[in-house]
Amino acid sequence: MAGFASQWFKRPLRAQLRGVAAAAMLCTAYAAQAQTQTPAPAEAPASSPSASPAAPVPQNSALDTPLLYQLLVGEIVLRNGQAGDAYQLYLDAARRLRDEGLFRRTVEIALQARAGDQALQAAKAWRQALPQSGEALRFELQLLLALHRGNEVAEPLRTLLERSPDAERPGLIATLPRLLQRQDQPRETAQLLDNVLKPYLERPDTRTISRVAQGSAWLSAGEAQRALSLAEQAAADDPNSPAPALLALEMLPRQVAADALVRRYMEQPQAEPAVRLSYARTLSAMQRYGEAVQQVELVTQAKPDVAPPFLMLGALRLELREPARAEVALQRYLQLVREQGASANEEGEDEPADEARQRGVTQAQLLLAQAAEQRGDMAQAERWLAGIDDPQRLVEVQARRALLLAHQGRVDEGRALLHALPERSEEEARAKLMAEVQWLRELKRWDETYKLLAAGNQRFSADPDLLYEQAMAAEKLDRVDEMERLLRQVITLKPDHQHAYNALGYSLAERNQRLPEARQLIAKALELAPGDPFIIDSLGWVEFRMGNTQEALRLLQQAYTARPDIEIAAHLGEVLWTLGRRDEALRVWREARGRDGSNELLRATLARLKVDL
Template sequence: MLALSPRWRAATRHALVAALLAAGAVQAQTVPAPPAAAASAPPVNSTLDAPLFYQLLVGEIELRSGQAGTAYQVLLDAARRSRDEQLFRRAVEIALQARAGDQALTAAKAWNTALPESAEALRYQIQLLMAMNRQAEVAEPLRTLLAQTPVVEQPGMIASMPRFFQRAPDRKQVVELFEQILPPYLDAVGTRSAARVALGRAWLAAGDAPRALTLARRAQVDDPTLPGPALLALELLPGQPDAQRIVENYLQQPKAEPAVRLAYVRVLSGAQRYADAVAQLEIVTRAQPEVAAPWLTLGALHLELRHPQQAQEALERFVALRQAAPPPDAAKAPEVHDPSVIETDEDPATAGEDGDLVQAWLLLAQVAEQRGDLQAAEAWLSKADSPQRALEVQARRAMLVARQGRVAEARAMIRATPERQPDDARAKVLAESHMLRELKLWREAHEVLAAANVRQPDDVTLLYEQAMMAEKVGRTDEMEQLLRRVIDLKPDHAHAYNALGYSLADRNQRLPEARDLIAKALSLSPGDPFITDSLGWVEYRLGNRAEALRLLRAAFSARPDPEIATHLGEVLWSQGEQEEARRLWREAQARDADNEVLRETLARLKVDL
């Protein structure tokens, strides 16, 4: 509560000057200076008379003297007398700073009473009611806000409604509120699509994704050209695979927002559907070849798919565009014209004017390394001078040294890297173990991780990495123990379930349990191609070849990885489709000739490509 003290507190001269400046700022905002083009217009007399000026001065001095309650009362009274929107806002802000929700709500309601046409007053009132968990009182101001909004602006206002309720504790109550408010707009041609999308988001937040999907479909039927239904569908992926059709339908529109396609790329990449993501990015880069950012993502995805030539071309194109126009593409980047889209903060590791260039140089170094050109890789790394990414750069340099046979020197390089952040010690362990794993030094990698887990016994990432290395050195019992520990610590760790299930399936042990573990993993990470591959593999081990073939084809289509290709090839081989199997294995060998699963499979089946 505010301390509602009427006492006058003496102010220092400094506070008085500050108050006078603040009062002047309020007046400057209240009555803006006329533009130069209107210099000949008659002067507008200020509404700031002497009593109001004195009242503002007293209020600001009281606030600086720690008497927030008095300041609130003084400024709210001034706002009521002057009917000035800036002063009502100031009163609300003072109450919020003092954590006095009731007073803030009182000021917002007084604002609405004095200026019933003010949309901002209604927004404040709605947000305050939600913050105070008084959802039952929201319906009337929300209904009024929508009714007052100009018809052409109503779709945008409706689309922004879910933002008001992001932190609502009772999401079902939000759905009830929307169903109470939105019916008139669900029937109107201009607003029905936005209304269905808003209601769909409310249902999604309440945990009913199938109903949200139904509303997204209906919204797209209402108006296929609007991005809102596609954006809702993206939120439903990958848990609702049928939502993909809504996204694809929208992207077929001639004037589809490029940002929706880029959002789809992020979803596809998150599901490790890199080939599909590349296809979408190629559409973007053909349509807007002068925009740099998509080329960086395209290069990274080609690198992940082991397409070094395409990766290098895309990354060098990005560097050329980026260096030709140093500021990032923020001014050119397409925006989705949907008020419900919420921007996320950029990664602080790559923030800054040259952060994206550093990322490109690191990726180009990996491309060169993938090609075996260690000299070119070092040349690219020499450009990547970034304190925020010093450990990453050093780890890549260490890998180049290790590939020349100087493994001990490479390990020393990583260990000597200064630790700038609290998590750098852990990052150095992961960097060293990753390098050793790439070099197939399984035992050494296991030792590094085991020692780290003694120091940090409950670190899920370190435990998982140690489990993977334990399997490589033949310690399957230890691997299972570690993976079950990971699951205990993080019950939604999809890859722990998958790794355990796949290991059992690969060793042809406890196959029903293996299938249950992998199915659990897939429920936690729907559409993941590697988990789908594991499920296909266990179905093959169980003798369900038709189902295995279906799953493995789906996994390979989403992610043409050499290991997935190897499993698919073996199932095809077992069904007599040897030519297709050989073709898949040749392609996998061209991408990764040292792939262990591929080499073991070809040796076991006595296949000579």
């Protein structure tokens, strides 16, 4: 204590007095609380019915004068910055008194000093002194996880599960994978969860969620097939539970087999709308827009007064080039937002309600402008754009406005709008470049697109996405060798760039060259993005080129069901036409023409086959 005393007396007298007074108040208040605890009044003896009730007798506190002084000193040295000494004084007092409050204070002192091991030591001492303390158990478990001491978690975790009320235990089990996911060894974590949850795998109220928790842990450990097997067992246990379907959703698109489990759940009328929307988002990310629309429509029918699904439905309808139907959904969204305010929007975790509302309204306005543009109503599209006042969406608004001007023959004005966009950072400069690239592509000005991207790749070197865009521009200019060189460069820089593999394979198939290599490239792309309808379309096309017509038909029908795109329709129609199923081919082509009669591939296909719709 000599060192402590010398430091203490160097402090100004007023500061010393403040520290002593505060510490004394804390310790005196604690002692007063302990001394005022009283036992239950004793019953009067049976032989003395007239005896007066006994007066409450104060219970002597275990906090004697030396311990009171010890706590006072502990608080003083803590205020003097000596957390280690304070920790030892408080831990000793807590052990002697076996008091929850003092143990809690000891743990807090260690945490404030960022001494995790000491905090854990105090929590373990707390549990040893008070084995039934739920708070001590939670502190120990949380500290073990924070310190990545996963090998010590099993015992407190088992105890926590055993002590949990029956009604709360399934919810606790559901949180365990997320609770444990930050541990350094995910495989060991999954094995730990298997062992801890073993007693709950046969209980009707916990078996489904236990298998889902196990599956989630094994998925984090990279064992997707094992996770899927557990999800299937859980779904068999309880077909009505959404938990197995949600686990299966995490496996898409990598595990195509997981889709069957999700679809089985979605076929049930009582499937939860939130799960349907999650599935729709996953399908949309996989570009399976037709299937995504079906799921969102079911949600809007079940909940016609909930706004967010209508925004999603409008966006999907636009992807399918159905502008009139998109406008109906988007107008309904805006109507609900006006009627219900911010509550009609899905809020982000840290996003205020008003910001969520404005973000949704801005998105709807941009989509409505795009819908009007698809219908050829440029004036209405401009009115929607003029109503947007969101600096964060400036690039999108100006890009669409520039395109409207170009469609009206005012190309120079449109380009000037894009050139006026700010580029105060590399991120803004790249966004500005991509806006002009998109604008030029829409106008089919391929030579300018190529030159702009070549300059961009000089500035933003080793950017695989920009190189990919340049390769696509080279393909439009019939610079096939340059396209292949660029795509192979993309694959070298980013070996998991599925679009580069697909584009290279499709280009070979389209030119009827090196077809085995084309198939291999496309198969690699499909391995990286299972279920992608455009890649399945490419594979169908290369099978057709190789003479495997029935396999080509199967693949193209699968792709068209997932996404009824115009170019997929062109390929499917040609295969049907070749097989002599001409009425079906004409129906598919007419559907595609109804969406976009100007599509180059569709027109070229019809011209080559001499088909008049």
